[in-house]
Amino acid sequence: MSTSAITGTNSSNSSTSSTSSSSSTDVSKDEFLQLLVTQMQNQDPLDPTDNTEFLAQLAQFSSLEQMQNLNTTASTISQNQQILEGSSLVGKTVTGTDSSGNAVSGVVDSVTFTSTATTVNVNGTNVPLSNVSEVN
Numbered sequence: 001m002s003t004s005a006i007t008g009t010n011s012s013n014s015s016t017s018s019t020s021s022s023s024s025t026d027v028s029k030d031e032f033l034q035l036l037v038t039q040m041q042n043q044d045p046l047d048p049t050d051n052t053e054f055l056a057q058l059a060q061f062s063s064l065e066q067m068q069n070l071n072t073t074a075s076t077i078s079q080n081q082q083i084l085e086g087s088s089l090v091g092k093t094v095t096g097t098d099s100s101g102n103a104v105s106g107v108v109d110s111v112t113f114t115s116t117a118t119t120v121n122v123n124g125t126n127v128p129l130s131n132v133s134e135v136n
Contacts, residue, residue: 032061082118086111086129089120096132098125
């Protein structure tokens, strides 16, 4: 009887592992809590889960959540840094290559920010910020 509950929990754990890698952070948190509640509901009443084991699982969940928050913060800082770098180039003469590899040189007219990249507009040509090799 407890074997089937353990098997059921393991199969849920397997599906949680496979879906959490491709899903968003909120879903994986919910799945983890759902798994924890299911584990508590299906535990053997004559041999309940040890308090230290339960606390260890909660600590792991808290640690995971904090790492995800740290990752989000680092990503935001990186995006803000690119925005600052790009905006500081407006009006300056730069040299670099466009996305096709063609050499471009001139004054930066504007900066475009997207979720994937920051580009500077030099004489009507978009140059990825990472391809700027010289600033005068």
